[in-house]
Amino acid sequence: MKTGFYPGCSMKGSAREYSESLLAVSQALGRELPEIPDWNCCGATAAHNLDRDLALALPARILAAAEKDGMYEVLVPCAACYSRLSVTRHELLGDEDLRRKISGLIEADYRGTARVLNIVEWLGGIPDLESKVRKPFAHKVACYYGCLLVRPAGIVNFDRPEEPRSMDLLMKKIGADPLDWAFKTECCGAGFSVSRTDLVARLSGLILDDAVQRGAEAVIVACPMCHLNLDMRRPNIEKLAGKKYNIPVIYITQALGLAMGIEPKKLGLQRHKVKVKFTQGLAKPPAASITPASAKPTAGAKSASGDSPAEAPFAGPSAKRGA
Amino acid sequence: MARIGVFICHCGENISATVDVKKVAAAASRIPGVAHSVEYKYMCSDPGQQMIKNAVREKNLTGVVVAACSPRMHEPTFRRACAEAGLNPFLCEMANIREHCSWVHEKSDATTNKAIDIVRTLVAKVKKNKALLPIKVPVTKTALVLGGGIAGIQASLDIANAGHKVILVEKQPSIGGHMSQLSETFPTLDCSQCILTPRMVEVAQHPNITLHSYSELESLDGFIGNFKARIRKKARSLDEKLCTGCGLCTQKCPTRKIASEFDAGLGLRPAIYVPFPQAVPNKPVIDREHCTYYLKGKCRLCEKICPTQAIRFDQEDEILEVEVGAVVLATGFDIKHGDFFPEYGYGKYKDVIDGLQFERLASASGPTLGEMRRPSDGRVPETVVFVACAGSRDPAKGIEYCSKICCMYTAKHAMLYKHKVHHGRPYVFYMDIRAGGKMYEEFVRRAQEVDGVQYIRGRVSRIYERGGKLVVKGADTLLGARPMEIEADLVVLATAGVANAGAEELAQKVHVSYDPYYFYSEAHPKLRPVETNTAGIFLAGACQAPKDIPESVAQASGAAAKVAGLFSQSELVREPLIAVVDRQAPPLYSTCVGCFLCQAACPYQAIEKEEIRGRDGRLIKTVAKVNPGLCQGCGTCVALCRSKSIDIQGFSHEQVYAEVLALLNRGESDV
Amino acid sequence: MRSDNHVQHASQALADRVLERTGVEADRCYQCGKCSAGCPLAAEMDFPPSQIMHLLQLREFPEFSEMALRSHTIWLCLTCEICYARCPMEIDIPRIMDALRHEALARNKVNPKAKDILAFHRAFLDSVRTTGRLFEMGQIIDYKLRSRHFLQDMLQAPWMFLVGKLHLLPERVRGRRLLGRIFARTLKAKEKRP
Amino acid sequence: MSDFNPKIVAFVCNWCTYAGADLTGTSRMKYSPQVSIIRFPCTGRIDFMLLLKAFANGADGIIVSGCHPNDCHYSSGNFHARRRWIVFRGLLDFLGIDVRRVRFSWVSAAEGAKWAQLVNDTAEHVRQLGPFSGYHRLRGLGVG
C-alpha cells in the first residue's frame, strides 16, 4: 500500500522548486514519495485540445504504471496534471467500452484502482500538521486555487467550486492569516503562457491586483502553471497594468517548508522571478512587498481581513436569520 | 330469481332510424331473468318514466335496464324514477345504444345486433347489482384554518361571514404573514400595511373567529365533516388575559440585540417582543432561546416592570382539542436564503440582500424608516443591481420552476428605489420578464420607461467585493453576450420562492400530497385548484405554489366558498360507489392478507389499518379498511389487490365479469 | 459507444455529432448568458460560449454550425471550467469546445487567428511524442519555428536557464516507443498535416 | 378472411374516454360496430385479469383507454394502469398472445374523432391478425 508520486514535466523544469520543496517537506514529514516508474507526460492542454483518445491514453498509461507498481493512490501536485488524471480516471471508470479501447491503445489493462490525490488533499490528510510547525508562517496570504483544483466539481469532488476553503485551512494550520479575496478560483490564463502571453498578462494581472488590494503579502499556489503565469510573467503583467507588483508567489509546499523551518534554498525559493523577501526571519513583511495602492486599505480589505474565510466563511445577518 | 325490466327507447328517430328497436325488445325478452321488455318513443318523457314506475310496481321488478342514451345524460333521471316506485336506485342501469350505437353506425343488422349485445351486457350486470344506500356523514360546521397570512385571513373572514365558526391557527406570534413585511405592493404601489391591517383587526374582532396565534397543529384525525384536531398553544410566557399590550416590558428588556425575523435580519428586537407594531394580537412573547432569565437564571426585569403582573416564566405549552368539519391550509411560503449562492456572495456580503430584506429597507416601518440605506455602512446606494431568477429556473440549484412573483416585485423594487433615490441607477439582470396579470405588463413598462430602470438580459455569473463596491459580472445576451461589469453599492437577489421549512411535516400530519418541492398538490390542476385529494381539506395561497396577493386572495375566497358549500347541509350525502374490504365470519375474518399495497396506491389516503382482535383482546390480524368518508371510488385499490379482497360497489368483480361474459355472448352457464 | 470518426457523419447536424461524442446536450441551453458573463476570455471571443450553444441549437442551419466550427472561440477556450461550474443547466461547455476543436482540426476548419495557439499545442505534443515528456527548451524552439515569433521570450529563456529551470537535454522515457505507437494510433491517424 | 368480424371489447374510464365516445356519437361520426364498451370508474380499476378473461371467452381484440396522463379524474389512477400495462405486456408475451391485439390509449372527453379513429384502427388491425384462437389454451390455464 504505497502512495505514488507523479511529478509531471514542469516540475522537472520550470517548476523545479515545487518538486524540491515538496520532497523536502515529505522527507521532513517522514513520508516516502516514490515516483511512478517511467512516467510520461499527461498531455496537458495540448492533448485534449487536439485529440480525445490521446488525451485519455497518456494519463491512462501513467495510472496503469502506478497500478502495476502497487500504488493505491497517486499524489499529483500539479493541478493541471491532476485535472487530466482525474478526468481520465472518471471517464474510463464510467464507460467500460472506452476503458477497453484505451487499454488497447496503451497496451496495458487500466483498472482504475489507484486514486488520484491533489496536493491539498494529500497535505490535509497528514495528521497533526500543526505540531510540525517550528516558525509560524505569520503572513497575510491569498490562497489561489485556480481552475483545476476544484473544477469540475463532479469529478474532483473535494472542495466546493465557489469559495473553496481547504487551502485556507491548511494555511491556518501553519500560522498564516488567509485572506478573504475575490479571485480564489478565477482563471490565470493557464496554458496560454507562451502562445497568448497578452491574455495571460490581463487575467493574471486581475488576480494579483485583487490580492494586493486586500493587503496580501504572498499568493499561495498549488500549480506550476499558475506559478508560471503569476511569477514568471510578472514583467508582462506589470507592463500591461502600468504598475509594479512586488508580491511574491509561493508554492504551498514552500510555505509549509518555511514554517517547518526548512532552509529556503532547499525549498528553491531563490528560483523565483519575484524575490521572496521574508524567507529568513519570518517576522514582519517588508513594506516593499505591498504596492502603494494597498497602503490605505479599502473598506473591502478591512472587512475581509476581519473574518477570514476559514473561521467564519459567512458571517452576516442574513445567514443567521430565523425562520 | 331475477325479474329484470328492459325499456328500449326510440329517442324519436335518433335510435330507431338505425336500430331495429322491436327486434331488440324481442331479443331482450328472451334473455334469462328478463321479466318485461318494451320499447317506447321517448323514455325520458313523463309518460316514459311513468311506464317504468308502473312496471316496477306491477311486475315486481328486481332490476331495470333502460336502453337509451348515455348514462352520463339520464342515469339520474331513471334512477330517481325507480326510487319513486320503491326500487333501490342502484338496481337501475342504462344501456347506451344511442351515443355508442345508433349514432355511430349505419342502419344494419350489425348495428341492431350490437344494440342487443349492449342490452344483454347491462342485463347481466344489473342481475349482480346490489341495493346500496347513500352514505351520510354528519358535518361539524367549524372550519380550521392553518396559517394567518393574507390567504388564511381572507379564508377565515369569508367563512366567518357566511355564518360559520372558524378556528385560525398561526405559528408566529402575530398573523399577517409575508404581506405584513412588504412595503408597497404591485401593481398599484399601495401600502401593504394600510390594506392588510384592517383585515387583521377584523379577524381579531370577528365573533365567529377564534384566533390561536403562536400555535401549531399537533395532529389531525378523522375525515371530511368530522375531523379532530389537536393544537399546541406554545407558551408565550405571559398571561394573555392580563396583558394589556402596553409594551413597557418590550421597551425595558435589556436583551435587545436579537436579529428581528420581521425585519428579515436587518433590524434588532428584544427578548420579549411583539414582531411589529400592528401585530394581532398585540401581546408580546418571550423568546426563550435568547432571554437572559432562561439562559442564565437572572433578570426577570419584565416581570418587575409589568403593571398587570402578566409575566409567567413557568408557563407551559397547552394542547387544545377541537372538532372541525373542514380544514383550509394557508401556511404560505418562504424565499430561499442561506449559503446556496456562493458565486453571488449571498450570506457573505452584507450588501447582497434578498427581496424581503429590500422590502424592509424600503418600508416606512423598517429598520431605516424607509430611507434607502445599505446594510454594511448605512450609505445611500447610488447604484443598485437587481438579479432576477436567483435560484429559480435553475436545475443546478435544485429548482426548475419559475417563482412567478419575482419579476413583478423586482420591477417594484427598482421603482421604489428610484422613487427614493432620484439620482440612483437601478439595473435589473433578467432572463425573461413574466408579467402576466392585469396591469402587470404596464407596471413593468412603467419601471423602464418612466423610472428609467435599465434592464439587461442575462444571468449574472459572479458578484464580489472590491473596494467597498460590489462588482457584478454579467453579460448582455442581446448584445452578443459581451461580458460587462457593474460596480454596485447594493445587490438585491430575487431568490426563489420555496415551500416553508415545515411544509412536509404538516402535509404528513394532515395527509395531503405535495409536489417534489413540498408545495401542496391540488386535486386537479385545472378543475379542482382549491381542493386537495383529501376530502374536506382545502388550499389557499402560496402553500400551493408561489403566488402573489390577488391570486392568494382569490384562492382563499374559493376555498372559503367550498367550505361554506360543505357546511350548507348538516349531513353530507355521497354516492355509495366506494370500495369495501371483504369481511367474513371467524376464524377467517377477512381474505385480506394485510399487504397494504392498496393503501400505498390509494390517491385519497382512504385506506386505513384495522386490527381484528379476539375477545381476549389478542391481535388476530391487521387488515385493510376503507374509510367511506374519504374513498372516491376510483377502484385503483381493487385492481391492485392480489387476493381480490377489496371490491368496489357498483363496479364489483362479479358485475364486470358478468358484463364481459355477456358481451361475448356467453351465458354464465357456458363458462 | 461514442464514435470519433469525424468524416463519416458529416451529413448529420453538428450538434448531434457533438452530442454523440460527448453526451452533452447543447439543446438544454436556455440562453441565460451566465457562461459568457463569467468566461475569462468572452471579451476576446468572436462568439462567447452562450452563442456557441445557440449556433449549435439551430441545427437546421448548417451555416451556423459552420460559424461555430470556424470560430476563434473554440481555440481561446482555456478549459477553465468556470462556465460549467456555474451553468444553471449543468452543460459541460468545455467538453463541447473539445469536440468542436477536434472536428475543426479534422475538417481543416481551424480559425486562422488560432494559428499560434495551435502551433504551441503541436510543438508541445511533438516534444512529448519524441521523448515521452515535455522538453521545455525543445518545445520553445519548436514553437518559435512554427509561430515565427522569434523575439518573444528571448529574455526569459536565459533567465530560466540561470535559475536552473531550463535543461539543455531532454529526459527520455523508456517506454517512448509505446508512446510513439499511441500517437500513431490517435492524433496522427486522424490528422493530416502539411 | 374478409368476412371475419372481430369482437373487440373496450374497457374505458367513465370520465374521459366514455365521454369521448359519447362525443363521437353526438358528432355523428361513424365507426366500425365491432367494438362494445364496458364502463369503469377509472383505468386504475381495470384489473388485467379481466383482459385475459375476455380473450379466454372469445374476444379477438381489446382496447383499454382512459384519461391522458395528468388529467386523471382521480389524479393518479391512470399512472397505475400504465404501470400495470407494462407488466401485463410481458405476461401477454408469455401466454403467447400477440401484444398487438391489445391497444392501450388515452382518449379525452374532447377527442371524439380520436375515439372513432382508435376503434377503426384497432378493428382493422385485429381483422388482419385474424380470429384469436388461443382461448382454449387460456382456459386450460384456468383463466376462463
Ligand SMILES: Cc1cc2nc3c(=O)[nH]c(=O)nc-3n(C[C@H](O)[C@H](O)[C@H](O)COP(=O)(O)OP(=O)(O)OC[C@H]3O[C@@H](n4cnc5c(N)ncnc54)[C@H](O)[C@@H]3O)c2cc1C
Ligand atoms: C419580496 C417579496 C415581495 C412581494 N411583493 C408583492 C407585491 O408587491 N404584491 C403582491 O401581490 N404580492 C407580493 N408578494 C407575494 C406575497 O408575499 C404573497 O402572495 C403572499 O404573502 C402569500 O400569502 P399567504 O397567506 O399564502 O402566505 P404567507 O404570507 O407566507 O403567510 C403564511 C402564514 O402561515 C403561517 N404558517 C406557516 N406554517 C404554519 C403552520 N405550520 N401552522 C400555522 N401557521 C403557519 C406563517 O407564519 C404565515 O403567517 C411578494 C413576495 C415577496 C417575497
Ligand SMILES: Cc1cc2nc3c(=O)[nH]c(=O)nc-3n(C[C@H](O)[C@H](O)[C@H](O)COP(=O)(O)OP(=O)(O)OC[C@H]3O[C@@H](n4cnc5c(N)ncnc54)[C@H](O)[C@@H]3O)c2cc1C
Ligand atoms: C387559444 C386559447 C387557448 C387556450 N388554452 C388554454 C389551456 O391550454 N389551458 C388553460 O388553462 N386555459 C387555456 N385558455 C384559456 C381558457 O380558455 C379560459 O381560461 C377559460 O375559457 C375562461 O373561462 P370563462 O368561463 O371565464 O370564460 P369563457 O370561456 O369565455 O365563457 C364565458 C361564457 O359566457 C357567455 N357570455 C358572454 N356574455 C354573456 C352575457 N352577456 N350573458 C350571458 N352569457 C354570456 C359566453 O357565451 C361564454 O359561454 C386558452 C384560451 C385561448 C383563447
Ligand code: SF4
Ligand atoms: S332517454 Fe335518452 S335516448 Fe331516450 S328520448 Fe330521452 S334523451 Fe333520447
Ligand code: SF4
Ligand atoms: S408590560 Fe405586561 S401588560 Fe405590558 S405588554 Fe408587557 S406583559 Fe403585557
Ligand code: SF4
Ligand atoms: S427576563 Fe428575559 S424577557 Fe424579561 S426583561 Fe429579562 S431578558 Fe428580557
Ligand code: SF4
Ligand atoms: S417570476 Fe421572473 S424572476 Fe421570478 S423566477 Fe420567474 S422569470 Fe425569474
Ligand code: SF4
Ligand atoms: S391489497 Fe388487498 S390484501 Fe392487501 S391490504 Fe389491501 S385489501 Fe388487503
Ligand code: SF4
Ligand atoms: S376506490 Fe380509490 S379512493 Fe377508494 S379506497 Fe380504493 S383507491 Fe382509495
Ligand code: SF4
Ligand atoms: S450558462 Fe448554460 S444555460 Fe446559460 S447560456 Fe450558458 S450554456 Fe446556456
Ligand code: SF4
Ligand atoms: S471553459 Fe472555456 S468557455 Fe468556459 S469559461 Fe473557461 S474559457 Fe470560457
